[in-house]
Each structure stands twice: as C-alpha cells, then as structure tokens.
Amino acid sequence: MATIVIAGANRGIGLELARQYAQDGHDVIRAMRGEDRADPIFGTTMALDVADAQSVSKFAAALDGRPVDLLLANAGVIGPERQSSTDMDFDGFLHTLDVNVLGPLRVIQALLPNLRKAAHPRVAVTSSRMGSMAAPQSGHLAYRASKAAVNKVVQCLAADLAGDGIAVASLHPGWVRTDMGGPGADIDVETSAAGLRRVLDGLSMENSGRFWAYDGEVLDW
Numbered sequence: 031m032a033t034i035v036i037a038g039a040n041r042g043i044g045l046e047l048a049r050q051y052a053q054d055g056h057d058v059i060r061a062m063r064g065e066d067r068a069d070p071i072f073g074t075t076m077a078l079d080v081a082d083a084q085s086v087s088k089f090a091a092a093l094d095g096r097p098v099d100l101l102l103a104n105a106g107v108i109g110p111e112r113q114s115s116t117d118m119d120f121d122g123f124l125h126t127l128d129v130n131v132l133g134p135l136r137v138i139q140a141l142l143p144n145l146r147k148a149a150h151p152r153v154a155v156t157s158s159r160m161g162s163m164a165a166p167q168s169g170h171l172a173y174r175a176s177k178a179a180v181n182k183v184v185q186c187l188a189a190d191l192a193g194d195g196i197a198v199a200s201l202h203p204g205w206v207r208t209d210m211g212g213p214g215a216d217i218d219v220e221t222s223a224a225g226l227r228r229v230l231d232g233l234s235m236e237n238s239g240r241f242w243a244y245d246g247e248v249l250d251w
Contacts, residue, residue: 038105
C-alpha cells in the first residue's frame with residue numbers, strides 16, 4: 031500500500047485519481063481548497079492552497095514527517111477571461127502563473143523530506159499539451175504559458191532530484207470532460223485517470239523527466 035498525496039483532489043481529474051487509488055487500497059491524502067465534491071467523502075482530506083506559502087507550510091507540517099510514495103501536483107486554474115496576446119488581464123495572468131507554476135513547486139519543495147523517506151518516490155505535475163512549444167495554436171495564452179513554464183520546472187526537478195532517487199514526470203491528461211474541459215471534451219475522467227495511472231505505474235529513474243500523455247505517448251516539450 032502506497033501513501034499518495036494529491037493536490038487539487040476535490041473535483042475532476044484529481045478526484046477521480048484519488049477515487050481509483052483509494053479503491054485499490056492505497057492511503058490517499060486529498061489536498062484541496064474550495065468545495066469537496068466527493069460523495070461519499072473518502073481518504074484523508076486536508077486544506078491546501080498552493081498559492082499560499084503559509085498554507086503549504088501548514089499542510090507539510092500536518093503530514094508529520096510521514097513518507098510519501100507518490101505526490102501528484104494537480105491543482106490548477108484555466109486563467110482569466112481575457113487572456114489573448116492582444117487583450118490580456120495581466121493580474122489574472124500573474125495569478126495563473128502563481129497557481130499553475132509556483133504552486134506545484136511550493137508543494138513539491140515542502141514535501142521533499144517526506145518523499146526522501148519513501149523507498150521509490152515519484153512526483154508528477156499535471157500539465158497540458160497546450161503548453162508544448164510544438165503546439166503553435168493560440169488562445170488561452172496565460173494557461174498555455176503557465177503549462178510551458180511548469181514543464182521547464184519539471185525538467186529541472188528531474189535533474190535536481192535524480193541524486194535522491196525521486197522520479198519526476200509532467201502529465202497531459204487529455205481533453206477531459208470536467209468543469210475546466212467542458213462537456214464537449216474528448217474523454218471522461220475515468221479514462222483519463224486510468225491512463226495516467228498506467229503512466230505513473232511505469233515511472234522510474236530510467237524515464238524520469240519526460241512529458242507524458244495519458245495514453246502513454248511521450249510528448250514534445
């Protein structure tokens with residue numbers, strides 16, 4: 031049984047990942063801000079705002095040094111209503127970067143002592159193909175830029191944590207039917223979560239530092 035921490039596990043992909051892991055008997059810690067949509071409530075639920083350094087520190091302290099086998103940095107936002115290259119809500123852009131880029135890094139850094147205590151620790155960050163430099167499409171600039179930036183964070187983490195034996199991955203969950211993805215998206219949360227789990231099951235030091243799609247495809251940065 032693994033101890034799995036999922037930041038952003040009150041709805042959508044994070045909630046479904048937590049549900050599937052818990053059904054398989056793992057010890058799941060669901061970290062979140064806002065309303066919990068789990069019905070019934072399961073796992074251990076804890077408050078966490080990834081954009082608030084004090085909240086992150088309090089969350090890490092509450093774990094009381096317990097080993098963490100898998101940390102999923104899933105919390106994120108789509109960004110402001112106005113986010114094109116010709117019409118940008120700059121305060122909203124900054125908030126998007128804070129949550130989607132600095133947020134995962136805050137949580138990962140805070141939980142490094144817990145990860146280092148695990149036998150085979152793994153870290154994954156929810157990114158998006160929309161942030162790939164190989165995807166020249168426009169629209170949702172703040173979101174795209176934040177995912178491009180967090181991919182670079184993942185690359186650096188993979189290099190910096192190699193000596194600790196911590197495997198790191200960036201994940202594209204697909205276009206999923208969630209509040210963020212909308213009802214017209216390609217796949218449901220069950221399909222996305224099951225695919226991401228297969229990717230994470232195969233994550234090791236040998237393939238650390240890659241950008242994976244939920245179906246196992248290795249994506250261009």
